[in-house]
Amino acid sequence: MEINGIAAIGAGLSAIGAGIGIGMIGGKALESMARQPEHSGMIQTNMFIAAALVEGVALFGVVVALMQG
Amino acid sequence: MNKNIYKLLFAVLLMIISAINVFAENNTKKEKGFNPTPHILHHIADSYEWHLWGNVSIPLPVILYSEGSWDVFMSSAFQHGKSKVIKGDRVYKIDHHHIVEENNKEFFNFSITKNVASMFLSVLLLLIVVFRAVKAYKKPKRAPQGVQSFLEPIILFVRDDIIKSNIGPKYEKYTMFLLTVFFFILINNLLGLTPGAANVTGNISVTFVLSLFTFVIITVSANKGYWKHLVKPPGTPIALLPIMIPIEIFGVFTKPFALMIRLFANITAGHIIIFSLISLIFVASNNGINAVAGWSVAPISVAFVLFIFLIEILVAFLQAYIFTLLSAVFIGLAVKEENH
Numbered sequence: 001m002e003i004n005g006i007a008a009i010g011a012g013l014s015a016i017g018a019g020i021g022i023g024m025i026g027g028k029a030l031e032s033m034a035r036q037p038e039h040s041g042m043i044q045t046n047m048f049i050a051a052a053l054v055e056g057v058a059l060f061g062v063v064v065a066l067m068q069g
Numbered sequence: 070m071n072k073n074i075y076k077l078l079f080a081v082l083l084m085i086i087s088a089i090n091v092f093a094e095n096n097t098k099k100e101k102g103f104n105p106t107p108h109i110l111h112h113i114a115d116s117y118e119w120h121l122w123g124n125v126s127i128p129l130p131v132i133l134y135s136e137g138s139w140d141v142f143m144s145s146a147f148q149h150g151k152s153k154v155i156k157g158d159r160v161y162k163i164d165h166h167h168i169v170e171e172n173n174k175e176f177f178n179f180s181i182t183k184n185v186a187s188m189f190l191s192v193l194l195l196l197i198v199v200f201r202a203v204k205a206y207k208k209p210k211r212a213p214q215g216v217q218s219f220l221e222p223i224i225l226f227v228r229d230d231i232i233k234s235n236i237g238p239k240y241e242k243y244t245m246f247l248l249t250v251f252f253f254i255l256i257n258n259l260l261g262l263t264p265g266a267a268n269v270t271g272n273i274s275v276t277f278v279l280s281l282f283t284f285v286i287i288t289v290s291a292n293k294g295y296w297k298h299l300v301k302p303p304g305t306p307i308a309l310l311p312i313m314i315p316i317e318i319f320g321v322f323t324k325p326f327a328l329m330i331r332l333f334a335n336i337t338a339g340h341i342i343i344f345s346l347i348s349l350i351f352v353a354s355n356n357g358i359n360a361v362a363g364w365s366v367a368p369i370s371v372a373f374v375l376f377i378f379l380i381e382i383l384v385a386f387l388q389a390y391i392f393t394l395l396s397a398v399f400i401g402l403a404v405k406e407e408n409h
Contacts, residue, residue, distance in 0.1 A: 041230070045230070045234070045394070048387075048390070048391060048394060048407040049394065049395065049398060052331065052394075052395060053390045054326075055189060055331065055335075056331045057327075057331060059330055059331055059334035059335065059338075062331060062334055062338060063333075063334050066337075
């Protein structure tokens with residue numbers, strides 16, 4: 001039961017990290033798209049790549065928590 | 070108009086308050102409560118029979134190879150894990166969702182499990198859809214119609230926006246693999262969302278093989294510049310080389326590993342969230358004892374499930390896109406010409 005609780009906290013922490021990261025990426029991407037709408041396709045692709053990388057690291061945390069919980 | 074909104078808000082508030090009360094009540098008698106974990110894990114995991122509802126399930130063939138002999142039988146012979154199957158001197162039984170031999174004999178398992186059967190189904194569907202579109206292109210040129218007009222924009226999008234823009238001029242060799250991966254992941258993600266279906270892309274073996282393909286293609290098609298970056302990253306001070314070289318070599322393996330974990334965890338997490346939200350009803354109603362609490366939580370829970378379901382459809386497309394995109398980016402890094 002104790003392990004379960006700690007695993008849940010770990011999953012929550014990795015969710016916080018991913019939330020901050022993806023939020024910043026999305027916000028900055030929107031900002032730059034508003035400034036230069038003609039480059040929005042390229043910005044979107046790069047946004048997805050960066051978001052996927054951030055999310056991948058966060059999911060490592062979730063998977064470890066899942067295995068422990 | 071306004072009055073109606075207030076009424077609706079009031080009703081939602083009442084529901085939330087009753088739900089909170091139910092949770093407070095539930096904490097006092099926790100031992101008897103409903104535990105959703107085994108149900109969720111049962112749904113996520115692979116199995117030897119295709120469970121549909123209640124006691125209805127489709128038996129699937131079990132194919133085992135042991136010491137030169139093949140044992141083939143339907144999984145219904147296990148009677149949902151209650152009975153053993155005796156073939157010659159080998160006794161098979163199901164222990165925690167896995168087939169084991171009672172005398173600890175070694176055997177290879179080639180069974181058509183739920184995931185494998187679902188994969189066959191999705192491949193069959195994909196072949197039917199794609200070959201119908203292919204047939205349409207053999208006719209003289211005309212405006213696309215039917216399946217063709219559905220597939221053409223997707224294929225063009227994947228080819229132009231993902232493959233061509235990331236790999237560069239030598240993209241044509243890789244279009245076959247990347248398009249196949251895209252449609253395979255997409256159809257399995259979408260089929261996984263239908264009720265009663267298997268969780269194929271949420272199985273780590275499936276995503277492992279997919280990322281292994283990417284890894285092999287990167288390694289095989291990498292040019293001189295890629296290998297030079299590994300052993301001697303250009304522009305790095307010599308003092309940093311002992312740190313940089315292990316990091317670069319480590320990076321070769323973390324890229325496909327991250328691809329594997331990303332797809333697996335995204336799809337599995339989506340399934341777990343949907344199941345947890347549905348389980349809230351049974352947790353609140355204390356496994357059917359407190360029906361009023363269950364009914365009052367149900368609308369909130371169903372609304373959330375609907376919301377998550379719509380997000381999951383987005384995620385199904387997004388993950389197929391991301392897997393293809395990152396594969397293309399990694400292949401592009403490996404094959405691009407040095408110009409510095």
